[in-house]
Amino acid sequence: MDFTMDRPHRLLASLLLGIFLLPAPLFAAEAGLGERLVKEQCVTCHKFEGEPESKFNLKGPDLMWGGNKYQRPWLIRWLTGKEENLYPNGYRWDKGTGPQPHVVLSQEGAESVADYFEKNLLDPRIKKSFVDLSTLTEMEAAFGAEIYKKFSCLGCHQIKEDGQKIGGPISVTLYDAGNRYNLDWWSRFAENPQDFTPHSGEYLADLSMLGARYIIGYLMILGVEDFKYFEPWKTDHFKKADSKRGATVYKEYCTQCHGAKGEGDGPGAAGLEPKPAVHAKMALSQFPEDYLYNVIYYGGKSVGKSPNMPDWGLTIPPQGIADLIAYLRETFKGDAGAEAAPTATAKAQTGDCPQPRKTKKVSSILFNKKNPLKPTPPNLEAGKKLFHKTAKPMACELCHGKKGDGRGPGGAGVTPKPRNFTCQETMNGVPDGQLYGIIKKGSPGTAMPAFMNLKDKEIWQLVLYLREFAK
Ligand code: HEC
Ligand code: HEC
Ligand code: HEC
Ligand code: HEC
Numbered sequence: 001m002d003f004t005m006d007r008p009h010r011l012l013a014s015l016l017l018g019i020f021l022l023p024a025p026l027f028a029a030e031a032g033l034g035e036r037l038v039k040e041q042c043v044t045c046h047k048f049e050g051e052p053e054s055k056f057n058l059k060g061p062d063l064m065w066g067g068n069k070y071q072r073p074w075l076i077r078w079l080t081g082k083e084e085n086l087y088p089n090g091y092r093w094d095k096g097t098g099p100q101p102h103v104v105l106s107q108e109g110a111e112s113v114a115d116y117f118e119k120n121l122l123d124p125r126i127k128k129s130f131v132d133l134s135t136l137t138e139m140e141a142a143f144g145a146e147i148y149k150k151f152s153c154l155g156c157h158q159i160k161e162d163g164q165k166i167g168g169p170i171s172v173t174l175y176d177a178g179n180r181y182n183l184d185w186w187s188r189f190a191e192n193p194q195d196f197t198p199h200s201g202e203y204l205a206d207l208s209m210l211g212a213r214y215i216i217g218y219l220m221i222l223g224v225e226d227f228k229y230f231e232p233w234k235t236d237h238f239k240k241a242d243s244k245r246g247a248t249v250y251k252e253y254c255t256q257c258h259g260a261k262g263e264g265d266g267p268g269a270a271g272l273e274p275k276p277a278v279h280a281k282m283a284l285s286q287f288p289e290d291y292l293y294n295v296i297y298y299g300g301k302s303v304g305k306s307p308n309m310p311d312w313g314l315t316i317p318p319q320g321i322a323d324l325i326a327y328l329r330e331t332f333k334g335d336a337g338a339e340a341a342p343t344a345t346a347k348a349q350t351g352d353c354p355q356p357r358k359t360k361k362v363s364s365i366l367f368n369k370k371n372p373l374k375p376t377p378p379n380l381e382a383g384k385k386l387f388h389k390t391a392k393p394m395a396c397e398l399c400h401g402k403k404g405d406g407r408g409p410g411g412a413g414v415t416p417k418p419r420n421f422t423c424q425e426t427m428n429g430v431p432d433g434q435l436y437g438i439i440k441k442g443s444p445g446t447a448m449p450a451f452m453n454l455k456d457k458e459i460w461q462l463v464l465y466l467r468e469f470a471k
Contacts, residue, residue: 034116037109048121054199060091065123065196068185072114074176078102079110088158088169125195129187129216130209136217138229138392139294139302142452143211144218151205151215159222162456170201176223187216232297233289237322246327249320253312262332274306274445281413283334291393291449292325303393304442304450334412351405353423357430358416360444362437369433373460375467382458383465392453396462399447404469414447421469428470435463 045060052062077083081104090099154167160175193202221227257268262279299311387396399411399418406420439459442450
């Protein structure tokens with residue numbers, strides 16, 4: 001190198017360099033920030049290339065697929081120190097150090113690392129997911145929630161219930177999964193976790209494609225506020241529904257159990273307990289479309305009823321289901337509304353009391369539960385709204401009546417009758433835990449559905465409100 005150059009020469013030289021080279025290095029310097037951070041800092045704990053291996057050989061999770069795995073806003077929040085630790089016991093729980101604070105980058109640093117990830121850390125195994133979240137229904141997410149518990153996910157990954165963290169703290173928390181994961185990455189991971197985190201303690205669940213759709217969809221809504229569920233009953237199929245076509249579908253698929261006229265006397269009925277519903281006595285005209293859709297599409301078990309009422313979703317195409325529902329609602333109007341009509345003659349007509357009650361006792365864990373809430377005005381107001389309007393799959397008043405006397409139109413003609421909550425003699429003997437349990441699980445073999453989507457708090461608010469009727 002020549003150190004003898006005088007000042008003007010050096011200036012000229014740097015100017016020339018500037019003119020010809022400056023734009024390029026400037027660019028490179030900007031694009032290089034992310035790369036530099038990764039190569040200088042992150043590689044001490046994370047792997048960015050090569051094969052995945054057991055976490056027990058690693059300091060931090062593998063990031064070879066970093067460009068596929070995260071939703072960018074989450075990644076930026078994580079890197080700028082705005083997220084909680086993912087591993088409640090520390091990533092390497094075996095070291096017993098507990099969760100450690102993570103490296104924090106500036107906003108600019110985080111953005112450029114995210115750029116670097118998106119350009120360089122793409123895993124060719126990851127394809128477009130087979131799950132289309134725009135068609136995920138609330139019922140499917142509820143099935144996903146069930147799978148989450150049935151298939152031990154809760155044993156190792158925490159979620160939140162009523163704001164509380166629950167579940168085993170072994171691996172990542174998933175209560176915010178819907179804001180963190182990229183759907184395509186998570187779907188591919190679910191296919192075989194060993195392809196990403198081998199020999200690390202994880203588990204492969206035995207799921208059908210549908211089950212996989214439910215659990216994948218469920219995780220993608222965890223932590224997402226106001227997720228917009230697909231509502232099939234609001235689609236064009238329902239606008240174009242034709243009850244004549246529906247009558248044909250009914251004949252082809254339903255009469256075998258429910259009978260030609262909906263009397264519940266098809267050839268299949270003889271061997272079934274509970275018996276197929278007697279549509280002819282039900283005010284299906286009053287049943288909300290979403291409820292009928294769910295019972296028919298996802299089967300009796302989806303609302304806590306007999307699994308002998310099949311789930312028709314894979315068999316009958318969407319238009320057929322819409323036609324069928326139009327037919328049911330047009331044809332079955334209940335017992336001429338005698339019981340359903342608002343009672344002009346007041347007291348005498350407000351339902352049986354004492355009311356015969358053969359409701360099964362719920363499990364003793366549920367039975368012994370105490371209502372953790374107090375009958376404050378906000379709690380009663382919340383219970384009231386659920387009872388009369390918002391409870392899904394159906395508002396309670398449809399069967400239990402506007403007055404809580406068990407005489408709603410949806411209950412007309414069903415046996416046993418919906419509970420008459422105004423009747424002290426019957427209600428006083430029934431503890432809160434029993435009411436809670438029946439609302440949560442339904443009363444199998446009766447019209448009382450399981451309200452699986454209600455949060456615990458909402459069920460207790462309902463129980464508080466029900467008690468008001470007998471006061
Ligand atoms: C001292 C070791 C260490 C360094 C350095 C480090 N990380 Fe981490 N990183 C971890 C650990 C441990 C976790 C798991 C965090 C937890 O407990 O939740 C983690 C988690 C992550 C995650 C989430 C991983 C997942 O999917 O679960 C990302 C993304 C990440 N780090 C990126 C980076 C980047 C980018 C850098 C460099 C700027 C970096 N890390 C530097 C140790 C480190
Ligand atoms: C026996 C414990 C265990 C069970 C049960 C389990 N997992 Fe995991 N899971 C793990 C471990 C271990 C990992 C690897 C990540 C780590 O902890 O190092 C993992 C990884 C994951 C990841 C990716 C985490 C990430 O960000 O890299 C997801 C998502 C996940 N599991 C979901 C589930 C679901 C859904 C179920 C239920 C079907 C389930 N897991 C059941 C232990 C478990
Ligand atoms: C294999 C016999 C069987 C077939 C076929 C069948 N169902 Fe059912 N269905 C049942 C049984 C059993 C019940 C009663 C479930 C209970 O009370 O637990 C029922 C109940 C119902 C209910 C009432 C749900 C409620 O809230 O009480 C509706 C509506 C219904 N079925 C519609 C249909 C339609 C529409 C079809 C044809 C697509 C159909 N079912 C075909 C057995 C069947
Ligand atoms: C489709 C009709 C229907 C709807 C909708 C309905 N119920 Fe019921 N409910 C019944 C029937 C029928 C019974 C009687 C069940 C029995 O005797 O086992 C019942 C019983 C009950 C019981 C009595 C439990 C007991 O042990 O005595 C409670 C509590 C109850 N329902 C609460 C509710 C609440 C709260 C809602 C709304 C979130 C609701 N029900 C919606 C039909 C319905």
